[in-house]
Amino acid sequence: xxxxxxxxxxxxxxxxxxxxxxxxxxxxxxxxxxxxxxxxxxxxxxxxxxxxxxxxxxxxxxxxxxxxxxxxxxxxxxxxxxxxxxxxxxxxxxxxxxxxxxxxxxxxxxxxxxxxxxxxxxxxxxxxxxxxxxxxxxxxxxxxxxxxxxxxxxxxxxxxxxxxxxxxxxxxxxxxxxxxxxxxxxxxxxxxxxxxxxxxxxxxxxxxxxxxxxxxxxxxxxxxxxxxxxxxxxxxxxxxxxxxxxxxxxxxxxxxxxxxxxxxxxxxxxxxxxxxxxxxxxxxxxxxxxxxxxxxxxxxxxxxxxxxxxxxxxxxxxxxxxxxxxxxxxxxxxxxxxxxxxxxxxxxxxxxxxxxxxxxxxxxxxxxxxxxxxxxxxxxxxxxxxxxxxxxxxxxxxxxxxxxxxxxxxxxxxxxxxxxxxxxxxxxxxxxxxxxxxxxxxxxxxxxxxxxxxxxxxxxxxxxxxxxxxxxxxxxxxxxxxxxxxxxxxxxxxxxxxxxx
Amino acid sequence: xxxxxxxxxxxxxxxxxxxxxxxxxxxxxxxxxxxxxxxxxxxxxxxxxxxxxxxxxxxxxxxxxxxxxxxxxxxxxxxxxxxxxxxxxxxxxxxxxxxxxxxxxxxxxxxxxxxxxxxxxxxxxxxxxxxxxxxxxxxxxxxxxxxxxxxxxxxxxxxxxxxxxxxxxxxxxxxxxxxxxxxxxxxxxxxxxxxxxxxxxxxxxxxxxxxxxxxxxxxxxxxxxxxxxxxxxxxxxxx
Numbered sequence: 001x002x003x004x005x006x007x008x009x010x011x012x013x014x015x016x017x018x019x020x021x022x023x024x025x026x027x028x029x030x031x032x033x034x035x036x037x038x039x040x041x042x043x044x045x046x047x048x049x050x051x052x053x054x055x056x057x058x059x060x061x062x063x064x065x066x067x068x069x070x071x072x073x074x075x076x077x078x079x080x081x082x083x084x085x086x087x088x089x090x091x092x093x094x095x096x097x098x099x100x101x102x103x104x105x106x107x108x109x110x111x112x113x114x115x116x117x118x119x120x121x122x123x124x125x126x127x128x129x130x131x132x133x134x135x136x137x138x139x140x141x142x143x144x145x146x147x148x149x150x151x152x153x154x155x156x157x158x159x160x161x162x163x164x165x166x167x168x169x170x171x172x173x174x175x176x177x178x179x180x181x182x183x184x185x186x187x188x189x190x191x192x193x194x195x196x197x198x199x200x201x202x203x204x205x206x207x208x209x210x211x212x213x214x215x216x217x218x219x220x221x222x223x224x225x226x227x228x229x230x231x232x233x234x235x236x237x238x239x240x241x242x243x244x245x246x247x248x249x250x251x252x253x254x255x256x257x258x259x260x261x262x263x264x265x266x267x268x269x270x271x272x273x274x275x276x277x278x279x280x281x282x283x284x285x286x287x288x289x290x291x292x293x294x295x296x297x298x299x300x301x302x303x304x305x306x307x308x309x310x311x312x313x314x315x316x317x318x319x320x321x322x323x324x325x326x327x328x329x330x331x332x333x334x335x336x337x338x339x340x341x342x343x344x345x346x347x348x349x350x351x352x353x354x355x356x357x358x359x360x361x362x363x364x365x366x367x368x369x370x371x372x373x374x375x376x377x378x379x380x381x382x383x384x385x386x387x388x389x390x391x392x393x394x395x396x397x398x399x400x401x402x403x404x405x406x407x408x409x410x411x412x413x414x415x416x417x418x419x420x421x422x423x424x425x426x427x428x429x430x431x432x433x434x435x436x437x438x439x440x441x442x443x444x445x446x447x448x449x450x451x452x453x454x455x456x457x458x459x460x461x462x463x464x465x466x467x468x469x470x471x472x473x474x475x476x477x478x479x480x481x482x483x484x485x486x487x488x489x490x491x492x493x494x495x496x497x498x499x500x501x
Numbered sequence: 502x503x504x505x506x507x508x509x510x511x512x513x514x515x516x517x518x519x520x521x522x523x524x525x526x527x528x529x530x531x532x533x534x535x536x537x538x539x540x541x542x543x544x545x546x547x548x549x550x551x552x553x554x555x556x557x558x559x560x561x562x563x564x565x566x567x568x569x570x571x572x573x574x575x576x577x578x579x580x581x582x583x584x585x586x587x588x589x590x591x592x593x594x595x596x597x598x599x600x601x602x603x604x605x606x607x608x609x610x611x612x613x614x615x616x617x618x619x620x621x622x623x624x625x626x627x628x629x630x631x632x633x634x635x636x637x638x639x640x641x642x643x644x645x646x647x648x649x650x651x652x653x654x655x656x657x658x659x660x661x662x663x664x665x666x667x668x669x670x671x672x673x674x675x676x677x678x679x680x681x682x683x684x685x686x687x688x689x690x691x692x693x694x695x696x697x698x699x700x701x702x703x704x705x706x707x708x709x710x711x712x713x714x715x716x717x718x719x720x721x722x723x724x725x726x727x728x729x730x731x732x733x734x735x736x737x738x739x740x
Contacts, residue, residue, distance in 0.1 A: 222615075224595075
């Protein structure tokens with residue numbers, strides 16, 4: 001109170017003529033915003049606790065509720081926005097590092113929205129995907145430089161290990177612990193049905209999900225939680241996590257209070273102990289050391305699966321990617337500054353890293369120039385929001401895209417950005433059993449399948465429009481893209497022309 | 502089975518080891534990396550110098566190196582034993598969750614970083630000589646013992662031992678007057694109960710390398726444990 005008081009960010013508007021005091025809102029809100037007043041016989045609300053997750057709004061049977069942004073504001077100041085001032089109040093009262101969830105809300109340029117896609121007109125025919133075959137399948141992994149023939153003249157088909165996806169999308173790393181059991185179950189089931197992959201994140205693999213192994217990427221991060229031979233052998237690829245777009249350069253710390261039950265079992269650490277992932281892998285201080293970790297994993301699984309190295313998009317990303325491509329990694333994953341997270345220090349999330357579009361274009365260009373583009377596949381993430389973002393990414397040079405926030409939205413996430421509280425009313429980012437069961441994996445996986453199926457159709461339509469009938473022919477095909485309202489330098493980095501050129 | 506590693510690269514050598522039914526002796530080992538990575542149930546004796554990441558992800562069995570080994574011995578090891586008659590390089594036992602690493606000689610930097618423990622798994626690392634800086638950084642479980650048997654006039658451990666320690670236990674066979682410890686650890690002298698615990702860890706070590714356990718235990722030991730009142734954490738405020 002007093003100097004520390006911050007007026008609630010949201011207001012609960014209850015239409016008294018519609019409210020029947022059924023108390024659904026009260027039961028649905030883990031933040032305990034709504035309560036019934038017996039004296040007055042009406043529902044009331046404590047707006048200080050509201051996070052605008054819209055759960056009550058969605059479930060109110062009489063549509064009596066809406067949440068609006070409070071207009072109680074500090075005096076307008078372009079240099080000192082409301083949010084900046086309140087962050088100072090929070091830190092002055094607590095002495096704490098600001099902690100946020102999901103991708104940055106800051107208005108960084110979204111280059112996807114400044115790039116337009118080509119279509120065939122007159123000079124070459126477009127293709128109707130409903131009538132003609134259209135290939136969206138991609139294989140990720142190291143490709144051979146040339147065709148080899150054996151002594152009998154026949155082609156030698158020995159390929160380094162590959163992963164095959166029905167469409168150029170994978171569900172990005174989200175750990176069991178940051179996500180609920182049902183959220184993981186939804187992702188795993190959907191990946192299996194779609195013929196794509198999901199990623200365990202660094203929380204280990206729950207014993208119930210080993211059956212989805214062929215559709216699983218297992219992650220090895222600096223804390224090595226849950227990493228053992230059965231785990232390494234369980235998936236169809238292993239990802240070494242160096243960095244994440246939302247928090248490049250820092251480690252992770254899951255407090256002991258969250259290490260309970262299944263979470264403790266899958267991470268293989270005792271209940272109640274802190275799970276600390278150091279900022280770097282302390283066995284990797286150089287590209288040579290990275291090569292050592294890549295090959296130690298390859299040896300451990302006898303070269304049976306591709307190794308992915310995931311990094312955050314940072315300033316010298318092209319040079320870093322070149323190093324990774326030479327480290328023996330089969331796939332490079334790059335995560336941009338707008339990428340999501342279950343919890344990250346606000347300042348790092350909002351200020352460290354670079355947009356994925358620029359990183360992708362720079363990396364693809366550099367690897368081509370050095371003649372090593374086919375040594376690796378390139379997977380990018382960090383806010384891929386639609387089928388057109390995917391098509392643009394592929395035309396800029398990606399082999400496939402990682403999606404996470406889009407997948408969570410399909411599961412019911414309303415992007416209220418309070419995952420770190422553990423009180424997700426949609427049953428996604430929580431371990432509270434009462435909340436977890438709100439997400440039904442049958443429905444969740446179905447919704448993910450719906451989303452991906454729709455995107456796949458759209459990707460085929462877009463490709464058909466360009467007169468392209470295979471993802472392979474779209475990859476790195478920057479002639480299919482034009483910039484709108486971009487500077488010379490931005491166009492140069494993206495390697496595309498301006499619209500009209 | 503006898504494997505002459507002289508002309509082999511690490512891939513060939515590991516293939517040869519995989520084909521051994523249970524045990525093998527490797528001669529002329531000359532820096533081959535990743536030996537026995539992820540394997541279990543093999544008893545391997547190595548003559549020569551194995552390269553980095555010896556026994557990474559090791560899941561059981563025994564690796565005995567008659568001389569010295571290089572960096573990243575037993576990285577993310579889960580079970581089994583690695584016995585080194587000579588010295589080891591840096592980052593031994595990184596994130597190991599189970600099994601034991603016994604080193605007769607000295608260990609390099611960053612030994613036992615992020616060592617963990619889980620249920621019946623409690624990793625043990627014993628260093629007969631000295632250890633470098635950052636010993637047991639981020640230690641989350643298990644036991645690290647450093648004995649400094651050969652150069653008692655020198656410092657038993659380098660800088661920053663136990664920084665970020667939040668689990669497990671460390672025993673240093675020294676009064677550690679010349680060692681600076683970080684504030685997240687509780688430093689005390691070993692009592693009778695500690696000595697009893699130490700004995701259980703050291704019996705096998707002394708047996709293998711031929712030391713008198715009474716002589717070793719007669720010396721002063723310093724014990725390090727995490728300070729639960731001063732945990733390794735950042736204070737956050739929800740934003």
